[in-house]
Amino acid sequence: MRRLLCLMIVIGLTLSGCGIFADDGREPVTFYYLRAEYQYGAADSVISTETRDVGSRRESLSYLLSLYLMGPADEELQSPFPNGVQILSAEQTDSGVSLQLSETSEILTDAEFSLACACLTLTCANLTGSDQVTVNSGSRSVTMSPSTLTLSDSVTPSATEETQ
Numbered sequence: 001m002r003r004l005l006c007l008m009i010v011i012g013l014t015l016s017g018c019g020i021f022a023d024d025g026r027e028p029v030t031f032y033y034l035r036a037e038y039q040y041g042a043a044d045s046v047i048s049t050e051t052r053d054v055g056s057r058r059e060s061l062s063y064l065l066s067l068y069l070m071g072p073a074d075e076e077l078q079s080p081f082p083n084g085v086q087i088l089s090a091e092q093t094d095s096g097v098s099l100q101l102s103e104t105s106e107i108l109t110d111a112e113f114s115l116a117c118a119c120l121t122l123t124c125a126n127l128t129g130s131d132q133v134t135v136n137s138g139s140r141s142v143t144m145s146p147s148t149l150t151l152s153d154s155v156t157p158s159a160t161e162e163t164q
Helices: 002-022 061-069 110-128
Strands: 028-035 047-053 087-093 096-101 133-137 140-144
Touching: 028 061, 028 110, 047 110, 061 087, 061 110, 096 110, 110 133, 110 140
Parallel strands: 096 133
Antiparallel strands: 028 047, 087 096, 133 140
């Protein structure tokens, strides 16, 4: 009887341990950053991706965005936000994601702010599945959707004509 009980315990522990190796808790996410040097002619010439493992913290948008603001690990990428920019609040609703950033008007031009918001929009859409992201910073407010962002230039150079 004892042998049978011991055998059942060993089998139970062995089978319950199989699940440990099947799910190791890794949860990759994709962050969108600026390229350190633009690569003209490619679809990811300005904005590119970096995949990171966040363990079991996939559901915490605030944590993921704090991790995002730390910048990329890849040296070919750079954060669109300078050091010191903070995400003051992050809220996900049925209509999308709403972010409140610290004041950026002194450190980012309007064009730089728009490009940074595009990176943040792509990142948030990837993390949450939302199709609309609103970013507020001081008096600036931008609402973007990944489906309306143009990430590559499809303009072909025009042929020059020589006249004699």
